Amino acid sequence: MMELLLGPWVEGTWMMRATLSASLTAVGCGAVGVFVYLRRMSLVADALSHVALLGVVLAWLVTRSLDPVLMLISALGVGLLTTSLIGRLAATRLVRPDAAVGIVFTALFALAVVLLSMFVRDAHIDLQCVLYGNVLGVSDRALRLLALSTPLVLLLIAALWRPLVVGSFDPRWGLAVGLPVLVAHHGLMVATSVAAVAGFEAVGAILVVAMFILPAATAHQLARTMPGMMAIAVLHALASSVLGMYAAVGFEVYPGGAIVLAGGALYAAALLYASLLRARRPRAGAAVPSPSR
Amino acid sequence: MSLHAHMTDYAFGHAFGHAFGHAFGGAAGHVSGLMPAQLASLSLWGERAAEFFRFEYAFVVHALLVAGMVGLVAGIVGVLMVLRGMSLLGDATGHATLPGVCAAFLVTGTRDPLALMLGALVAAGLAAWFVSWLSERARTRRDANIGISLSLFFALGVVLLSRVQHSPGGMQAGIDQFLLGSAAGVTREQVVVVWAVGLTLLTLLLVFYRGLAHASFDGRHGAAVGVPVRALEIGLIVALSLVVVIAIESVGVVLVAAMLVVPPSTGLLLGRRLPSAMVWGGLTGLIAGTTGVFLSFLQEGLSTGPTMVLVATALFLVVLAVVSLRGRAGSAGAGVRR
Numbered sequence: 001m002m003e004l005l006l007g008p009w010v011e012g013t014w015m016m017r018a019t020l021s022a023s024l025t026a027v028g029c030g031a032v033g034v035f036v037y038l039r040r041m042s043l044v045a046d047a048l049s050h051v052a053l054l055g056v057v058l059a060w061l062v063t064r065s066l067d068p069v070l071m072l073i074s075a076l077g078v079g080l081l082t083t084s085l086i087g088r089l090a091a092t093r094l095v096r097p098d099a100a101v102g103i104v105f106t107a108l109f110a111l112a113v114v115l116l117s118m119f120v121r122d123a124h125i126d127l128q129c130v131l132y133g134n135v136l137g138v139s140d141r142a143l144r145l146l147a148l149s150t151p152l153v154l155l156l157i158a159a160l161w162r163p164l165v166v167g168s169f170d171p172r173w174g175l176a177v178g179l180p181v182l183v184a185h186h187g188l189m190v191a192t193s194v195a196a197v198a199g200f201e202a203v204g205a206i207l208v209v210a211m212f213i214l215p216a217a218t219a220h221q222l223a224r225t226m227p228g229m230m231a232i233a234v235l236h237a238l239a240s241s242v243l244g245m246y247a248a249v250g251f252e253v254y255p256g257g258a259i260v261l262a263g264g265a266l267y268a269a270a271l272l273y274a275s276l277l278r279a280r281r282p283r284a285g286a287a288v289p290s291p292s293r
Numbered sequence: 294m295s296l297h298a299h300m301t302d303y304a305f306g307h308a309f310g311h312a313f314g315h316a317f318g319g320a321a322g323h324v325s326g327l328m329p330a331q332l333a334s335l336s337l338w339g340e341r342a343a344e345f346f347r348f349e350y351a352f353v354v355h356a357l358l359v360a361g362m363v364g365l366v367a368g369i370v371g372v373l374m375v376l377r378g379m380s381l382l383g384d385a386t387g388h389a390t391l392p393g394v395c396a397a398f399l400v401t402g403t404r405d406p407l408a409l410m411l412g413a414l415v416a417a418g419l420a421a422w423f424v425s426w427l428s429e430r431a432r433t434r435r436d437a438n439i440g441i442s443l444s445l446f447f448a449l450g451v452v453l454l455s456r457v458q459h460s461p462g463g464m465q466a467g468i469d470q471f472l473l474g475s476a477a478g479v480t481r482e483q484v485v486v487v488w489a490v491g492l493t494l495l496t497l498l499l500v501f502y503r504g505l506a507h508a509s510f511d512g513r514h515g516a517a518v519g520v521p522v523r524a525l526e527i528g529l530i531v532a533l534s535l536v537v538v539i540a541i542e543s544v545g546v547v548l549v550a551a552m553l554v555v556p557p558s559t560g561l562l563l564g565r566r567l568p569s570a571m572v573w574g575g576l577t578g579l580i581a582g583t584t585g586v587f588l589s590f591l592q593e594g595l596s597t598g599p600t601m602v603l604v605a606t607a608l609f610l611v612v613l614a615v616v617s618l619r620g621r622a623g624s625a626g627a628g629v630r631r
Contacts, residue, residue: 042437043381092617099380099558103609106384106551110602113473113548118594131472131547132451206388206547207451210444213437220433252459257451264445271431 015245018135021146022241022259025202028150028195030215030237031157034230035188037216038168042209043098044083045192047105049208051082052197053130054112060120068145072194079193082108109205133204133256135245142201149198153191160184165226203256211237214263221267221274236266341591353590356476356543358484360582360601362491363540364552368578369498370536371557372571373529376509380554382421382530385443386537387549389420391450394471394541395457402460406483410538417534420446450546474545474598476586487539494532501525506567543582545598555605556581562609562616581605 036045055075056066063070082104089100116130157164163184166174174181192212199208215233223229243266244259251258348354374380393416394409401408420442427438470478498505507515508522516522533553540549560574585601 037434037437040434040436042434042440046384046440046443089613092613094562094613094616095558096375096378096380098378099375099554102380102384102550102554103558103606106548106554106602107606110548110551110599110606113599114595114603117596117599118592132454204451206447207444209440210448213440213444217433217437217441221431251452253452253455257448257455260444260448261452264441264448267441274432 014136015249017138017143018255019242019245021138021143021202022135022245022255023238024146024150025195025199025208026211026215026237026241026259027234028146028153029199029208029211030233031230032153032188032191032195033212033214033216034219034233035157035164035168036192036212037220039188042213043101044086044189045196045212046209047082047086047101048079048189048192049196049200049212050105050109050205051078051112052193052200052208053116053205054078054108055193055197056200057112057115057120061115066141068141068148071145071197072149075197076190076193078108079189079196083189130200130205132254133200133202133207135202135255136248138201145201146198149194153195156187156191160187164188203259207256207260210260210263214240214260214267218263218267218270221270236263240266338591342587345587345590351481352477352479353586355479355481355484356586356590356597357583359479359487359539360476360543360586360597361579362487362582363536363543364556364578364580364582364601364605365575366491366494366578367536367540367549367552368556368560368574368576369571370494370529370532371553371578372560372567372574373505373509374533374553375557375561376567381439381550382424383533383537383553384550385424385439385446386417386420386534387541387546387553388443388450389416389446390537390541390549391471391546392416392446392453394546395450395453398457399453399460406480406486406542410486413538413541414534416446417537418531421530421534447546470545471541472545472547473596474541474543474548476543476589476597479542483542487542490535490539494535497528497532501528502568505529509567543586543597544601545596548598548602551602552578552581552605555602555609559605559609559612562612577605577608581608 033045036042052075055078056071058078059070059074060066085104086097086100089095089104090097095103113130160180160183163174163179163181164187166179167181167184171181195212196208199211203211215236216229218236219229219232223232240259240263244262245255247253247262248255248258344350345353371380371383374383390413393412393414395412396416397408397412398404400412423446424438424442427433427441428435431438433441504515504520504525507518507520508525536553537549540552544552556578557570557574559577560570560572563573563577564570581601581604584604585597588604589595589597589600
């Protein structure tokens, strides 16, 4: 048992590095995800995590380097482009909002895949990485990126906490009392783009969306206050990273898939617990967080 | 990947040394070790185009037949999905086919197309059911359900894919080709299956057209006048799963959703009534599919799936520009009426 638990950690630093990068990714995405989820913007997060790839590919094509700061800036640019394209397409009123999301991100993702397969040759970005992520071989560069992005994201959320919370539940009231609700909204989009680009190397561009949604959806079942929801989401993120890494090592499967499945198992447990609670105390069990201002 | 290699040999064998072994430069080819693709010269493009239009290679014809049918059916069925605000359900079911394909391979140990398609169909249906189960039973934000279902199924697929690659002969099975699609590997049997499914779906759409149209625009009214709305809904989801399943070989599981959203949206811009929107949607899908196959034949490194999507997007943008210049006002789905 101890051998099973400790084995991976003593065979070199790879387990350490992989778990570190997975946890950093999960915590950043999970914290942002709470607000993304509450604002019913899960699909925008899906879109942003797909197009993060385009940001990385473009940055590489222009500069031939994978400098973390550069990648963040490029991903931010592409992320803002994506949200504004979705907004403008929906604003024509010729296309439904959900179809606008679908059109923009699939098109940009297809563009990224084509550019990637035609022009990019680099050990650190290839299709494997896009689809499965690569925490086991995480590079120093990717770790530096995460060490930069996750604190950045958490700081942004801490700084915008109050307008973010209010804006998630009652944006009009927030505007009326003069809270920077709009600034918070844009800040959230920036944080989402940053977390997505940092995360796609860990679990792959497609699975990043799970890192945003699953912790928040789990916390939504259990928490009653916003700080509580945030705490549960972060715990869920950490637990699924560690459990997923063990599962990946134990069963020799891709860590990206294992981490997301571990997160899904925790979500299922939370669903079960919440429904049992509801069955026993029909009224009290409705674990919907109220905005604690 | 060996399928790719196999097609390469096949192409070489028939082309007597013509340099297009990389025809349909697919997703599988450049995982490692290959040089980055170069843009071919104009004359090479001309040569390849001439080669393409002689249709002398069976795999070119197969690819065209499959991509055309997939684009057509996806464009038509997609219109109904987009009108119902279910645009992104195709995303969930598309990604969900990956574990089905992998499980079918692990169980049967062969790359029998029918077995893989059956696995994909079961997985796609399960994912659609899972989305609606989450919406009804779990107290989760509805929009999150698609993301949850998509990522859990895809994660399972990724995990199974690692098992596939560990299994004997797994690496050679070319299962990872399903991720981004490769029209080069399409066999004659697959053409038959895709056309059989496609034509059946089109026939069923014609038969149930009135009810579907009713349910798409005003479900309550439909239910009130005796249209079996619930049954039609289930039928539509089965149809969606079938479209996804026949699409994964050529478009790939990651981008199937695009073919269910982009051409239909173009159709909804062009058609003023539901039938014409569906016809335009199907036509755009057909053009995108076949043009995608042609372009990926011309240029090394262009995978078929992403190329189809980019062609569809270009068509959409042109139509959008024309429509908005002509200033046709209207809300989403524009002036589409029954």
